[in-house]
Amino acid sequence: MFDGLTERLSGVFERLGGRGVLSEKDIDEALREVRVALLEADVALPVVKDFISKAKDLAGGEAVIRSVKPADQVVKIVYDGLVDMLGGEEPTGLNLALNPPSVILMAGLQGSGKTTTTGKLALRLSKSDRKKVLVASLDTRRPAAMEQLATLARQVEVDSLPIVAGQSAPDIAKRALSAAKLGGYDVLILDTAGRTTLDESMMSEAAEIARIASPSETILVADSLTGQDAVRTAKAFHERLPLTGLILTRADGDGRGGAALSMRHVTGLPIKFLGAGEKIDQLDVFDARRVAGRILGQGDVVALVEKAAADLDQAEAERMAKKLAKGKFDLDDLAAQLRQMQKMGGMEGIMGLLPGVQKVKKQIADSGVDDSIFRRQQAIISSMTKEERKKPDILAASRKRRIAAGAGVDVAEVNRLLKQHRQMADMFKAMSKDGGKGLARMAQMMGGGDMARLKNLGGGKMPTPDPNAAGGQGFPGLPGLPGLGSGGDAKPNPLSGLGLPGFNPFKK
Numbered sequence: 308m309f310d311g312l313t314e315r316l317s318g319v320f321e322r323l324g325g326r327g328v329l330s331e332k333d334i335d336e337a338l339r340e341v342r343v344a345l346l347e348a349d350v351a352l353p354v355v356k357d358f359i360s361k362a363k364d365l366a367g368g369e370a371v372i373r374s375v376k377p378a379d380q381v382v383k384i385v386y387d388g389l390v391d392m393l394g395g396e397e398p399t400g401l402n403l404a405l406n407p408p409s410v411i412l413m414a415g416l417q418g419s420g421k422t423t424t425t426g427k428l429a430l431r432l433s434k435s436d437r438k439k440v441l442v443a444s445l446d447t448r449r450p451a452a453m454e455q456l457a458t459l460a461r462q463v464e465v466d467s468l469p470i471v472a473g474q475s476a477p478d479i480a481k482r483a484l485s486a487a488k489l490g491g492y493d494v495l496i497l498d499t500a501g502r503t504t505l506d507e508s509m510m511s512e513a514a515e516i517a518r519i520a521s522p523s524e525t526i527l528v529a530d531s532l533t534g535q536d537a538v539r540t541a542k543a544f545h546e547r548l549p550l551t552g553l554i555l556t557r558a559d560g561d562g563r564g565g566a567a568l569s570m571r572h573v574t575g576l577p578i579k580f581l582g583a584g585e586k587i588d589q590l591d592v593f594d595a596r597r598v599a600g601r602i603l604g605q606g607d608v609v610a611l612v613e614k615a616a617a618d619l620d621q622a623e624a625e626r627m628a629k630k631l632a633k634g635k636f637d638l639d640d641l642a643a644q645l646r647q648m649q650k651m652g653g654m655e656g657i658m659g660l661l662p663g664v665q666k667v668k669k670q671i672a673d674s675g676v677d678d679s680i681f682r683r684q685q686a687i688i689s690s691m692t693k694e695e696r697k698k699p700d701i702l703a704a705s706r707k708r709r710i711a712a713g714a715g716v717d718v719a720e721v722n723r724l725l726k727q728h729r730q731m732a733d734m735f736k737a738m739s740k741d742g743g744k745g746l747a748r749m750a751q752m753m754g755g756g757d758m759a760r761l762k763n764l765g766g767g768k769m770p771t772p773d774p775n776a777a778g779g780q781g782f783p784g785l786p787g788l789p790g791l792g793s794g795g796d797a798k799p800n801p802l803s804g805l806g807l808p809g810f811n812p813f814k815k
Contacts, residue, residue, distance in 0.1 A: 311344075311348060312345070312564060312602055313601070313602055313603070315343075315347070316344055316385070316602065316603060319340045319341060319344070320337075320381070320382050322337075323337055323381060334366045334381065335363075338359055338362055338363055338366065341359065341362070341385060342355055342359050345359075345568070348564055348568065349534045349535060349566070350565045350568045351565070351569040351572070351573055354392065354568065354569050357572070358388050358392055362384050362385060362388050365384045365387075366380075366384050382603065385603070386600075389598075389599035389602055389603070390599045392568055392571065392572055393567070393578070393595035393598055393599060394571045394593075394595045399552065399578075399593075400579070400592070401524055401552075401579065402523050402551065403438075403523060403524075404523040407491075407492065407494070408484075408487040408488060408492045408493060408494060408495045409493065409494050409524070410494075410495045410496075410497065410520045410521065410522040410523060411428070411495070411497070411522060411523070411525075412516065412520060412522040412524065412526070413496060413497065413526055413528060414499050414501075414513055414525065414526070414527050414550070415501050415528035415540075415544075416501050416504070416505070416529075416530075416540060417449065417501035417502055418501070418530070419501065419528045419530045420528060420530065420556035420557065420582060421498060421501055422444070422452060422455055422459065422498055423459065423556075423587075424528050426442070426456070426459030426460065426462065426463055426587055427463075427582065427587055427588070427589070427590035428496060428590060429442050429460065429463055429465045429496055430463035430465070430587055430588060430590075431590055432493075433463065433465050438493040438494045439490075439493045439494070440465040440466070440493065440494045440495075441465070441466050441467070441468065441483070441486065441487050441490065441492040441494070442456055442459075442465060442466070442468070442495075442496045442498065443456075443467065443468035443482075443483035443486075443495065443497055443498065444456040444457070444467075444468070444498045445479050445480055445483075445497055445498060445499045446499065447474070447476055452498075453470045457470065466490070466492075468486055476499070476500065476512055476516060477512075477516060477519055480497060480516045480520050481519055483495055483497060495520075497520060497522070499513055499516060500512065505540070505543050505544070510548060514548055517548060523551075524551050524552060525549060525550050525551050525552075526551065526553065527540075527541055527544050527553050527554070527576075528554045528556060529553060529554070529570075530555075530556050530557055531556065531557055531558050531564070531567060531581075532557045534565050534566050535566065535569065537555070537566040537570075538569045538574070541553060541570060541573070541574045541576065542574055545574055545576065550574075550576055552577050552578070553570055553574070553577070553579060554578070554579055554581070554582065555567055555570070555578060555580075555581050555593075558581040558591075559589075567598070578593040579592075580592060580593055627640060627643065631735050634735050634736035634738070635736075636728075636731055636732040636735045637696060637697050637698075637732075638688050638691065638696040638697075638699055639697070641727075642684075642688040645684055645688075646685065648681060649681060683714065683720065684724050686713075686714040686716070687710060687711075687721055687724050688724075689714070690709075690710045690711075690713030690714045691710055699728060699729070702725065707721050
């Protein structure tokens, strides 16, 4: 999401950064380019006008003119403007009633991903928030809609209201409310029927359900790929059905992001979550600060940590931490790192959350490097015997040919993998010799600076882009070795599956 906008804005601020002093003309040109970038991202014109007007007033002030780094001040002004446009400093969570069950009413047009989002939200509430959740489908029109939600409920391991044929949506709502109270549920999620267009019967039915259920949250699910149509749909719904928040689906496929940037300004409603993929666990809390950081190329390390923590195998991380503390790193360990990387969305998914990687992303695109490389590397390791994975030094030419044939690759690719592994193993071994302090130093070297700068976001400071954050020496911005705590302790880092120090896919 926001890929096009991020690329345009990164170019604008890179040009500003090369100038020691900014004139009024420089600022006007930069803001003109920001305006064009926002319009190209499909942001609503009134939103863009208001944004640029505020930014121009601030950028022309003494704070910028007399600043030690005026270009950074302009970036800060744009960052603050984006945060304000997206909904303010603090993320808006779900408002759950003090006396359960809390009722969440899901509304939206047909095809917006409402039923799938209901399943995703149920999973998040049950797993992350430890709530007892009941879901109920009130969609009596779409064929198999009720069965679809029941299937999703089984998949995420929450309860669904039994289906009774012939009942009307209001009657199902009454039955669901009674079942939620009797069953001691914390949250009841009602999935209402969608339509291909807004119509009177749809809105009347939704209003009747809202009257019966008295929901603590009435959430509109909108497809971000529809751009400003999603904004108009939200406005129309809000006029007839008092909404409390929004969930934008298919955010991962929206390269422009205009709907997300326009929603809060046009409707006054907070965006609660973003649907970030097709998998049932891909529903992200919407945080304006973190999204603004992504737009300005600063990544979202908090989301990366959350993603890693959710996928982390605790026992595996502890095992890896102990091995690395002893300077041991075999091919099984490398395979585990590659699997963890794939689970977290592969190279593209991870790099989209890392700060300062815009240039590397272009470098990767130009070089043709993609996740298939990691799959081939896993295939190579899988083609080895247990002894060969533990002792790669025994791999003579004949063994390499056998492994290459088994993995369907050239022997040269086997050699590249072995060289990469040897470099990593040597580094771990060298760093373990001083009692683990070298591992702690590596943590600081590999992203510690970026992490510190991103933490400043909480204090209202905008981190400045580091043009050298991901240079030719692999990916020094990829944190994540187990046991990178102070003094090299053996506590597993939730980013353990990411840190392939010294790994450089561009090196042959």
